[in-house]
Amino acid sequence: MKTIHILGIRGVPAQHGGFETFAEKLSLYLIEQGWNVVVYCQEEGDGDITESSWRGVRRIHIPIKRLGAAGTMHFDFKASKHALSQSGLFLTLGYNTAIFNILQRIKGQVNVINMDGIEWRRDKWGLLAKTWFWLNERAGCLIGNHLVADHPKIKEHLETRVSSKKITMIPYGGDAILNAEPSLIVPYGLEPLQYSVIIARPEPENSFLEMVQAFSKHPRKHKLVVLGNFQPDKNEFHRKVIAAASPEVIFPGAIYDAPVVQALRFFCKFYLHGHRVGGTNPSLVEAMGAGCAVIAHDNKFNRWVAGDKAVYFKDMQSCAEIFDHLLKDEEAFKEMKLGSIYRFNERFTWERILKDYEDLLIKWHPKAIESKQAKYQ
Incomplete structure (x- = not known):
């Protein structure tokens, strides 16, 4: 069975934003296609890492005491560290803490990174935050085995960092709303x-x-x-x-x-x-x-x-x-x-977007298996 681990979000079911909604849609779609799906979930509090199942998704719950951006960074680090003990393909949504994904690269794990937008250009961030995002964008380009751009212009931007062969453009999707109350x-x-x-x-x-x-x-x-x-x-x-x-x-x-x-x-x-x-x-x-x-x-x-x-x-x-x-x-x-x-x-229909993602992940899943086999030869 093909296995995918999803990192970079707060968890499923979706409660926080676009990436969580996408992760939920992709997880349920891949399960229908016969994949084993694992999603890392951020929880408030302290204690041990636990697991649960939600609609066939294996959820790994990581408790974090800190709040805000510091808590998210701590969660991403602990999730990346825990992922080292897992096998299969990895999908990281966002590059804001891509530097932590170097752990996967050192281990020889295969990681596809969705590079999101050009975060360091946003007006709301101060110099320190912009520098952090800029460095992590560079890190994600180098560390990721393959990159996903959600817009042709984002792909063009990433092509100033890495070869176009390393990038696949797949946009965000949505549901058709035909009626409402x-x-x-x-x-x-x-x-x-x-x-x-x-x-x-x-x-x-x-x-x-x-x-x-x-x-x-x-x-x-x-x-x-x-x-x-x-x-x-x-x-x-x-x-x-x-x-x-x-x-x-x-x-x-x-x-x-x-x-x-x-x-x-x-x-x-x-x-x-x-x-x-x-x-x-x-x-x-x-x-x-x-x-x-x-x-x-x-x-x-x-x-x-x-x-x-x-x-x-x-x-x-x-x-x-x-x-x-x-x-x-x-x-x-x-x-x-x-x-x-x-x-x-x-x-932009989900049917098309999710199929495009699975087609890409299928290409990279054998490479994850080959990487694991090479490690033990």
Whole structure:
């Protein structure tokens, strides 16, 4: 039986973000294809490493007392160390602690690394964090036996580090949302198509301020729902965004109830995506899967994902002009929705993404076996 160990996430079932959702989808898919799947899971607390089973996935639970980034780093180190006693193929999601994966390379284990986005370019990080991410990106390129890029432009970036033969491009996937429960948006005072939505982490690089300022430039007779964990008492940027908002802007906080988030996407007029850095963004793919008409920041990452039927803005003024025009243009709205659905079905369905991953892992699994056999010859 083929065996895969998944490192670099907090665990399954998914509770924390895009990589966890992907790991859950991939794990269950591979089990259906006859694989033995092992996932390392971070737990709060102290004590011994334990194991459990979830829907056929073998979970290795590693308790960590520290919180935040330090705790994640400690978990990644302990998971990499524990993995040395395991056999099979390894898949590491993200390169933020890739330096620890040198343990697998020294042991002769075969490790495929998904290199995620260009983390060290993000505005939110200070110099120390950017340096750490930059060094780990370099380490991941050198240490990984093979690399996965989730966007053609990420692949081009990695090709400045290693040979293109060492990189496979496979984007993020999503589910097609064909219907949703309208009652789920009622508690927020919303009606279908009478609002637009932003769903992202409220960071400067995600254009929150520009989008809220553009919408709030004058009354719209329309609402803008801004999801995210805003902490204005602690974060100056959050205070600026809230201060810039007109009465038509709603801040319901961070919502983790998947059916509610799906309903907010499905019934919205426009989905706003302000990300300026990164590869294939999960939230954008999920919006396209829900058939959202997309208004996105104009950059090479978003243009490849959302395609030529989305509408793009460069700054606050161009975003405001888009609102002025599109809120009144029903034909353009319908064409944008159809464009999202077409582009999603063309490239981002989970069926295609997971099959692409398995095809890649099948190529590397025999090499993991050969590496183990060579060690004992």
